[in-house]
Amino acid sequence: MSEPTPPDVPPQSELANERDAHIAKLEKELARPRVGLLPPVAALAFVASLTLAWWMKADAAYFFSSPTPIELGAEGDYHLDRAVSNRYAQVHGVPTVRGWYVEEKDGSFVVLGLNDTNLLVKRVTFEDEIRRLPDGKRPQPRQNPFFARGRLLSRLDAEKYEDVFREHEAWSGAKASWLLLAEQPPGKDFSAMAMFSFVLVFAALNAWLFVRGLTLTRR
Numbered sequence: 001m002s003e004p005t006p007p008d009v010p011p012q013s014e015l016a017n018e019r020d021a022h023i024a025k026l027e028k029e030l031a032r033p034r035v036g037l038l039p040p041v042a043a044l045a046f047v048a049s050l051t052l053a054w055w056m057k058a059d060a061a062y063f064f065s066s067p068t069p070i071e072l073g074a075e076g077d078y079h080l081d082r083a084v085s086n087r088y089a090q091v092h093g094v095p096t097v098r099g100w101y102v103e104e105k106d107g108s109f110v111v112l113g114l115n116d117t118n119l120l121v122k123r124v125t126f127e128d129e130i131r132r133l134p135d136g137k138r139p140q141p142r143q144n145p146f147f148a149r150g151r152l153l154s155r156l157d158a159e160k161y162e163d164v165f166r167e168h169e170a171w172s173g174a175k176a177s178w179l180l181l182a183e184q185p186p187g188k189d190f191s192a193m194a195m196f197s198f199v200l201v202f203a204a205l206n207a208w209l210f211v212r213g214l215t216l217t218r219r
Contacts, residue, residue: 042210049203056199059192062086062151067186069149078117083178085154088186092147093117098171099141100164101125110141111164111179118175120168121148122161123182151184 065087073079074092083089093114100111108125129141155165158179165176 039210039213042206042213046203046206046210049199049206053196053199053203056192056196058086058157059189060196062088062186063189063193065186070152072119072152075116075145080117080119080178083119083152083154085152085157087152088150089152089180090147090149091117091119091121091180092145093119093121094145095121095141095143096168096172097140097143098168100167101129101138102161102164110138111161111168112141113168113172113174113176118177119180120161120164120176120178121180121182123148148180148182149185150180150182151186153179153181155179 067088070082070084070087070089071079072082072089072091075094078091078093091114093116096113096115098113102109102111102122108130109122110125110129111120111122113120123146126142129139131139133139155162155177158165161179165179168176
């Protein structure tokens with residue numbers, strides 16, 4: 001009775017070489033620099049950055065808008081029909097006797113109505129308006145006619161100041177539809193543009209990381 005023929009077994013040296021080659025391949029893969037995020041994380045970052053860019057798009061549009069102001073007129077000759085939201089505009093008028101003070105991170109401001117218009121104007125406070133009266137309230141804003149030039153916003157686009165719009169309407173009984181942010185010309189807010197540019201670059205980077213992550217996953 002013949003003995004069964006044993007299967008061909010590679011020499012020990014060949015097995016060792018194959019093992020070493022496999023280990024070297026794994027080490028090479030591990031040593032390769034990996035840049036990127038998991039596709040779901042990159043996709044989430046991409047969507048978040050696009051959402052932020054959409055929220056900032058009005059600031060970017062105003063930065064590049066025309067530096068020639070829209071003339072809204074003066075007392076007795078107003079042209080509010082020319083008003084366009086998020087554009088540079090100018091107006092001259094007599095302020096309402098009441099104003100609404102607002103404190104923001106970049107300073108102290110007062111929002112005034114202009115008589116015979118549906119326009120509010122936000123301007124910086126003067127030195128005599130910063131003080132407090134004995135009862136703790138702010139004094140009446142200056143009543144002299146003034147000229148204002150700045151960023152014009154519709155009420156819808158100026159939703160941050162909706163409370164002021166409502167308080168003005170409750171006090172005056174007249175509807176307010178526009179807000180002029182005095183001393184805010186286009187092409188000057190470089191910090192906002194830098195942030196907008198950064199958000200767009202971040203979105204593009206995460207789009208690339210998402211595609212790259214899917215490619216590596218398929219491999």
